[in-house]
Amino acid sequence: MKITAFKNTFFDTLEGEYPKEEIGSFFNILLQEFTGLTRLDLALNPQQELPAEAEEKLRAALQRLQQHEPLQYITGTTEFFGLNFQVNSNVLIPRPETEELVQWMLHDLDASEGIKILDIGTGSGCIAISLAKHLPKAEITAIDISEKALETAKLNAGLNEVAVNFIHKDILAAEGLPSKFDVVVSNPPYVRELEKKEMQRNVLEHEPETALYVKDHDPLIFYRKITELAADNLEPGGKLYFEINQYLGKETEALLAEKNFATSLKKDIFGVDRMLRGIKS
Ligand code: GLN
DSSP: OBHHHHHHHHHHHHBTTBOHHHHHHHHHHHHHHHHOOOHHHHHHOTTOBOOHHHHHHHHHHHHHHHTTOOHHHHHSEEEETTEEEEOOTTSOOOOHHHHHHHHHHHHHSOTTSOOEEEEESOTTSHHHHHHHHHOTTOEEEEEESOHHHHHHHHHHHHHTTOOOEEEEOOGGGOSSOSSOOSEEEEOOOOEEGGGGGGSOHHHHHHSOHHHHEEOTTOTTHHHHHHHHHHHHHSOTTOEEEEEOOTTOHHHHHHHHHHTTEEEEEEEOTTSSEEEEEEEEO
C-alpha cells in the first residue's frame, strides 16, 4: 500500500473524532516514529510504499487513537522541560503547567548549593528529574504510592542520566518524612469528581485515576497532609511548592498560612491560579 493511500484511511477513520489539524499531526508523528520518514520526505516522494511492518504498527496506533488513547502513550514518549520521558498508562502525561512550576523553582533555588529536595507523588519523575538536571548539586528524593509509576520514573532518571533516590510510599499514611529537606514539591491529585464533566476522553478514560482525582468533600486532603509534614520537617526559610487546583487557590493558600508559611499564589499561562509557594517562617 502506498503511504498516501494509508494516510487517507487514517484521516477517514478519525474524522469527527478529532479536529483535522490534530489528525494530521498524529499521522506525521506516527509516520516518523514507525518509518523514520518526515512529512517533507513524504511530500517530496508521495509515491512511496508503506513497509508492511510499519503498516501493522500504524494500524494498531490508529485503533488506539479511535479509543482516544493519548498519542504519548501510543508512542511511549513525551517531552518535558526539554527532556525526553517515557510514559505509559501508569503515569500521568506531564503537563505544560508543571513545567511552569519547575521554572519557578529553578528561578528561586541556588544551583550552587547542595540542597535536599523531596518530590511527593512523582509519577513519571518529570519534576524530580528536571530539577536534578538543572541543580546538579542537589540531593533529590522522590516518592510515589504506585510501584509501577516508580519503575517508569527510575527508567526516566536513567535515560536522563541523573540520580534520584526513589521511595515507595503512601504519603497519606506517612507519619513523617524520610529525612530533613530544604524544599518539598508536589503535584498531587486535585481534580474533583464534579470537575470530570469538563474533562476530555483521553484523560478520563486513559490516564491513571490515582494520579488525578480526589473526593468532592475533601479535595485538599493531599495538601493538608503534605503541608503538615513539611511544617514539621522544614527549617525556617525552607520552601514548599505545589501545583494546585485552579478553583481552590485561596483555600489551598489558607492551609499553608495556617501552618505559618508565607505564601505566594502564581497563575499559569492560561491565567488561572495553578501554583503555590510557601516559605516557612
Ligand atoms: N492538570 C492535570 C489535568 O488537568 C491534573 C493534575 C493533577 O491532578 N495533579 O488533568
